[in-house]
Amino acid sequence: MTTSTPSVGTPATTPGAVAPAAPPEIRKGLAGVVVDTTSVSKVNPDTNSLLYRGYPVQELAARKSFEEVAYLLWHGELPTPEQLAEQTAVERAHRALPGAVRNAILELPTTCHPMDVCRTAVSVIGAHDPTAEDSSPEAEHAKALRLWAMLPAVVALDQRRRRGQQIVDPDEDLGYAENFLHMTFGEVPDECVVRAFEVSMILYAEHSFNASTFTARVITSTLSDLHSAVTGAIGALKGALHGGANEAVMATFAEIGTADRAAAWLDEALVDKRKIMGFGHRVYKHGDSRVPTMKKTLDDLVAHLGTDEATALDALYDALEAAMTERKGILPNLDYPTGPAYHLMGFDTPTFTPLFVAARVVGWTAHVVEQRSANALIRPLSQYVGQAQREVP
Ligand SMILES: CC(=O)SCCNC(=O)CCNC(=O)[C@H](O)C(C)(C)COP(=O)(O)OP(=O)(O)OC[C@H]1O[C@@H](n2cnc3c(N)ncnc32)[C@H](O)[C@@H]1OP(=O)(O)O
Numbered sequence: 508m509t510t511s512t513p514s515v516g517t518p519a520t521t522p523g524a525v526a527p528a529a530p531p532e533i534r535k536g537l538a539g540v541v542v543d544t545t546s547v548s549k550v551n552p553d554t555n556s557l558l559y560r561g562y563p564v565q566e567l568a569a570r571k572s573f574e575e576v577a578y579l580l581w582h583g584e585l586p587t588p589e590q591l592a593e594q595t596a597v598e599r600a601h602r603a604l605p606g607a608v609r610n611a612i613l614e615l616p617t618t619c620h621p622m623d624v625c626r627t628a629v630s631v632i633g634a635h636d637p638t639a640e641d642s643s644p645e646a647e648h649a650k651a652l653r654l655w656a657m658l659p660a661v662v663a664l665d666q667r668r669r670r671g672q673q674i675v676d677p678d679e680d681l682g683y684a685e686n687f688l689h690m691t692f693g694e695v696p697d698e699c700v701v702r703a704f705e706v707s708m709i710l711y712a713e714h715s716f717n718a719s720t721f722t723a724r725v726i727t728s729t730l731s732d733l734h735s736a737v738t739g740a741i742g743a744l745k746g747a748l749h750g751g752a753n754e755a756v757m758a759t760f761a762e763i764g765t766a767d768r769a770a771a772w773l774d775e776a777l778v779d780k781r782k783i784m785g786f787g788h789r790v791y792k793h794g795d796s797r798v799p800t801m802k803k804t805l806d807d808l809v810a811h812l813g814t815d816e817a818t819a820l821d822a823l824y825d826a827l828e829a830a831m832t833e834r835k836g837i838l839p840n841l842d843y844p845t846g847p848a849y850h851l852m853g854f855d856t857p858t859f860t861p862l863f864v865a866a867r868v869v870g871w872t873a874h875v876v877e878q879r880s881a882n883a884l885i886r887p888l889s890q891y892v893g894q895a896q897r898e899v900p
């Protein structure tokens with residue numbers, strides 16, 4: 508959206524004075540503004556495609572592990588077996604939370620949102636990291652890897668403490684996705700569920716200059732530290748217009764109830780000028796590149812579970828999507844299929860956005876390193892529209 512607002516504070520022109528310059532063009536929300544280059548990922552709305560370091564994300568989701576994709580995003584190339592083994596060894600060695608981090612989480616009230624827990628945990632992890640202020644690329648990659656390794660324990664511990672369940676220690680013999688689910692549910696689910704979870708992590712890992720990544724880059728641009736950048740990014744992701752939408756989708760489904768009510772519910776919601784969570788996107792206007800892969804994954808999960816609840820949820824998903832496409836021509840974004848998928852996997856709804864954090868930390872930290880490698884302080888201008896200069900009475 509482009510708006511130009513005349514300044515209330517612009518002084519009146521005097522005869523003979525040079526005419527004031529035209530008001531600057533304002534791009535609300537920085538819509539359409541290209542602020543920097545990146546080689547981490549390419550979002551192409553014309554072809555509905557998303558490339559991670561040049562590779563189509565759908566192909567990565569079909570053929571690679573989340574660990575391999577993380578390496579790719581951080582280092583620019585897929586790992587050799589030796590590089591993957593080295594990364595895996597470090598990741599598995601750092602899965603358990605340091606006592607101070609665990610205690611800090613346990614001190615937080617269960618009335619706070621799990622995103623607050625995530626945000627606090629990352630901040631505490633940073634405070635205890637002796638290399639926090641070392642901004643060399645090697646140190647930044649090492650910190651990113653350790654943070655990525657620890658976040659599943661943060662998310663799992665928080666869901667379990669809220670449910671009054673015993674905390675489950677990580678299992679070094681399991682892969683990333685299996686271990687995450689094991690720590691959350693106390694057992695490793697069927698392969699179909701593990702794969703669905705891993706696909707969601709790969710799809711969520713990176714998406715160019717979205718609001719949370721841009722937040723991380725703004726913080727990095729001041730030469731602040733990596734944990735501060737990630738802490739800020741978590742705050743940005745929490746909002747319902749960004750990552751928080753995956754939770755909001757489940758609230759919408761709960762409000763609608765059953766598939767046959769979807770169209771009528773939508774009509775009323777649109778009359779009330781409500782935003783329908785999980786639909787629309789700032790960049791994609793013809794559909795989100797990741798949705799077909801995640802919807803197929805959701806359908807596979809539904810077929811695998813075979814429960815009435817899963818079938819009904821899928822029918823509701825389809826009915827709301829059809830109605831929204833017909834009424835507004837606005838298509839789902841990735842948060843639409845991940846919400847019900849995480850629900851069917853057994854996650855509590857407020858845990859959905861922290862799952863997004865566990866995946867996106869890879870993209871955020873890849874951008875932190877990139878920003879620092881060619882830094883310029885990010886500091887845009889604003890057009891003043893307040894009071895003209897006046898005397899203090
Ligand atoms: C992983 C992610 O972060 S993906 C995004 C997740 N967020 C959501 O799902 C929240 C719901 N969606 C939205 O609010 C928006 O689509 C956004 C914030 C994602 C993108 O918004 P913008 O690019 O700023 O588009 P904007 O909000 O200006 O929408 C353009 C028009 O489409 C409408 N629109 C866009 N999305 C929606 C929606 N989800 N429900 C209803 N109307 C919508 C707007 O009302 C507006 O209509 P108008 O021109 O008549 O005023």
Ligand SMILES: O=C([O-])CC(=O)C(=O)O
Binds near residue numbers: 841
């Ligand atoms: O790109 C965006 O604006 C939001 C998004 O889809 C993401 O961060 O994955």
